[in-house]
Amino acid sequence: MSTTAEGASRVLVVEDDPHLAAGVMENLRAEGYEVAAAGDGEQALEWLRANRCALVVLDVMLPGVDGLAVCRTMRDEGNSTPVLFLTARGDPADRVRGLEAGGDDYLSKPFHLQEFLLRVRAILRRWDWYRSASATAATAVLRFGGNEVDFRAFRARAWNGEAQELTEKEAMILKVLAEHAGEIVSREDLLERVWGYDVFPSTRTVDNFILRLRKRFERDPANPRHFLTVWGVGYRFLAEGEP
C-alpha cells in the first residue's frame, strides 16, 4: 500500500487460536497492513503500552485477562485506539458488552474474511488514518462479457438480457474471483474466503459453484471464457474474453 505512513497502518491481533490468528494476520498483510500479534491479554496490554497502532483486533475469549477487560484497561489508560472485537458466541448482548467496554465494532465467528476486511477498512476509514481504500475498494457493479452483476443486490443481467438472482455463496465466490481477476485462486483460498475458518466443505463444492456461475454467465458453459480452470490448482477469472 502506497500510504504506509509510518506505523499508521499497523494492526495488533490478539487471538489465542493460532490457526485463526494466522489466517487473519495473513490476510491483513495481504492488504498492506503491518501486523503484530499477542496471544493473551497481558501480552496485548504490555505491547500496547510500548507501541502504537491503528487498530486492535481483539478476541473476547482469551486465557487470563479476557478481551473486554483488555479493552476497558486500554481505555482507562487513555488509549483510544479503535478496537474490533471477535467473539465465538452470536449472542447479541455480547455486542452491547463489547461496545460498552469501549469497542468500536464487533464480529462473531465464524466470519467471512471479506466481511472482516470490510469492517477493518470501515473502522480505519472512520478514524481517517487510512485513506487509500480505493486500491482495494469493493466495486459494487461488475461488468464482463456483456454480463452485469450488482453485488449490493446479488442481482445480475446476463449477456442475453436474462435477469439472474444470485445466491449468497454464488455472489461471494464471484466477488472473490473478480477481485483477483487474472490471478489464479485455489479452491482452498475460495473456501477460506467465502466459507470462513470453521467450516470446510469439500473442494467439489467449489467446482459446483463454478459450474453454476458458468451456466449463468458463459455463452458456452462448456467452453468458458471467463471462469477458467487452472488444472491441478484452481480457477481464474477473466473479465475480457480470451486474451
Place this chain on the structure above:
Amino acid sequence: MSTTAEGASRVLVVEDDPHLAAGVMENLRAEGYEVAAAGDGEQALEWLRANRCALVVLDVMLPGVDGLAVCRTMRDEGNSTPVLFLTARGDPADRVRGLEAGGDDYLSKPFHLQEFLLRVRAILRRWDWYRSASATAATAVLRFGGNEVDFRAFRARAWNGEAQELTEKEAMILKVLAEHAGEIVSREDLLERVWGYDVFPSTRTVDNFILRLRKRFERDPANPRHFLTVWGVGYRFLAEGEP
C-alpha cells in the same frame, strides 16, 4: 465548499447550553472526532450549507428555530447527514417526532456520556455501512407500484385506493428499506436501524413486519414484487416491479 478535511469524522454539535455543549464536544474530541459547534438553529443551517460532516448532534429545544425544524429543513435541502437528537423531556412521543423530522436516533437528557458516545458510534458505524447507498434522499412521500406513503403522517394509500394507517415500526422499516431501494438490507441492519443498537427482538419479528407490509402494499402478497426476500441474508425493496 471544497472542504479540505475529509468530512469522514467531523461532528457538528448544535446546543445552546454552553456547559453541556462543552462536555459533549470534549468527549467527542477525546474519541478522535473533529468537532464544530453551533449555538442556534440558524447558525447550524448556515454551517451545514457550507460544510459537510459525518453527524449532527442536535438539541430539540433551541432558541429561534428549534431542532426539529432544523432537521426538516436539512432534509428538504437534500442534506442526508445522520442526526442524533438530544432532548430535555423524556416523552416517548418526542422520539417519534424526531424520527418523523428525519432524525436517526434520539437521546433524552440527562444522559450518561458513555451512552451518548455509544449512540454516536452506532450511528456512524451503520452510516459507514450504508454509505455506498444510492444516495436516495430521505423523501417525505414514497410512491411505488401505485402505493403512496407519507412518512410524516405514517399514513398511506394503497394501490386499490384503500387508506392505510402505518404503525411506527412499520413506517420505519419501510423507510429504511426504501432508502436503500435495490440493495439488500439484512435483518440485523433493520434491527439496528429501527430498534436501536441495544434492543434485540428476534429476527422473526422482522419477518412479521415484512409480512404486514406485503399485505398492505403488494397486489399479490404471496408473490411480492416490491418486498423481496434474499434467502439467507435479508430483504430488498424495489420501487419498480421486476424490471
Place this chain on the structure above:
DNA sequence: CAGCTCTATGACCATTCGGTGACATTCGTC
C-alpha cells in the same frame, strides 16, 4: 381498570440452498 392497539414470540409448514456422491469427461503423463 377495562378495552384497545401494537409489538414480540412460538409453532407449524413450505421452500430453498448447499453439499455430496456417481458417473462422464478432460487433461497430463508415460
Place this chain on the structure above:
DNA sequence: GACGAATGTCACCGAATGGTCATAGAGCTG
C-alpha cells in the same frame, strides 16, 4: 495412445431458512 487423476456435470437429500398464523404481552386511552 493408454492410463490415472482431476474436473465437469447432474440429480438428489437434509438442514436451515422463511412464510404464515395464532397468541401472549406491553403500553396507551378513555
